[in-house]
Amino acid sequence: MTSLQTLMKEIKDLKPIPAVAHQLLAVVDNPDSSMQDIANVIQYDPVITASILKTCNSAYFGLKNPAESIKDAVNMLGTDQVIELALLKSGAQALSGSQEGYGLAEGDMWKYSVSSAVVAKQVAVKLSLKNKNTIFTSALVKDIGKIVLEKYVSKKSQEITDLVEKKNFSFLEAEKKALGIDHAELGALIAKMWKFSPRMIKIIRHHHLSDESMIKDKEIAAVYLSDCICMMIGQGVGSDGLSYRFKHQVMEDLHISAADILMIIAELGIKMQEIEELLHMA
Amino acid sequence: MKQIVGVADMKVSNSPEESIITYSLGSCIGLVIYDPVVKVGGILHYMLPESSIDQEKAAARPYMFADSGIPRLFKTAYNLGAMKQRMKVYVAGGAEILDQSGFFNIGKRNYMALKKMFLKNNMMINKQDVGGNTNRTVRLEIGTGDIYVKTSGSKEVKI
Secondary structure, eight states: OOOHHHHHHHHHHSOOOOHHHHHHHHHHTSTTOOHHHHHHHHHTOHHHHHHHHHHHTSTTTOOSSOOOSHHHHHHHHOHHHHHHHHHHHHHHHHHOSOBGGGTBOTTHHHHHHHHHHHHHHHHHHHTTOSOHHHHHHHHHHTTHHHHHHHHHHHHTHHHHHHHHHHSOOOHHHHHHHHHSSOHHHHHHHHHHHTTOOHHHHHHHHTTTOSSGGGGGOHHHHHHHHHHHHHHHHOTTOOTTTTOSBOOHHHHHHHTOOHHHHHHHHHHHHHHHHHHHHHHHHO | OEEEEOTTEEEEEOOTTOEEEEEEESSSEEEEEEETTTTEEEEEEEOBSOGGGOHHHHHHOGGGBHHHHHHHHHHHHHHTTOOGGGOEEEEEEOOOOBTOOGGGOHHHHHHHHHHHHHHHTTOOOOEEEEOSSOOEEEEEETTTOOEEEEETTSOOEEO
């Protein structure tokens, strides 16, 4: 078993997601917020602001006049695009790097996270869910627990592999059995220490739906479904592969058919190029 | 020289110094074909079984679907002198999430779409590594026709 104290110490040593992400989420999913409120939050963080302006002024967006402030950026690209860029940029540092315990090379987790976030937003739009940006960000950071757990997974890799291959455990169940904690639980602990909203902590904690009663929570279900879809596509997936459980009940509860899933995958296929661009920008 | 086949993408080559690779196939299928006489080969990485779900997307990304991608892979190889009766075929991917059954099993549906087209066209699969819960990276060396597969977390092996 991995002692909780050891893990907590490691969490304290992580470089957290910048505070701007939380402030931004508090504003953007509130229907009463104005464009000015959003710009105010972002420009408070000079690193993210500089990075967004650099991106806006890159050839990708092809703006005629350079954006000189977040307000310019919002006017030129639209609020949604600027919010997404700010959220992506705040997650980039924590989620880049390699996680060898999961067989993830440099950039793999980042690629997977960005794809999940894009798909989750797509699912949120399809289901007309309200907190789209919270869903987007939760999907982006849901695997944060792997960053700390990977060393321990590496040490117990044989035991975990045996549980998965011979005893029909899911990878998450095997983590729990071998280490006493799984990456979703640990991710929620990290999110709590980083003062994420209770909503996001809950989504991260349950993103594999190990507690089936959480299926009723549509935001959790949307993030879960987007994770399954990205797992199927496979880009940025590690040695845990597709060894997680598929819950058919989710499809019924969300009123999503197999044909809908095919369409979401097709949409993702079209967006792959865009995601690649986002990866290089953030 | 390494040619990378992205998701919903295809590459065909007759340059002996080249190798073609596609990364991390999950439920998608990597279809590898090779004619050893003219040393022409290619890989298609498709995501979905049938283009009928969205003709517009199929027109924009024909390699996304089995039914629009597979004929293009073969035709491109034929244009470089490959012949159907000499073609070696290897199929990888089609993985599934645990408990993913029925209509939601996209990996299996992707594989069945290929089998159906092959049956209709009298094509045989020489070797395959499909299903299961792992990701596969596949590489084809054009000069030799050697095919290598790597599942994440393990070493690359020649098949």
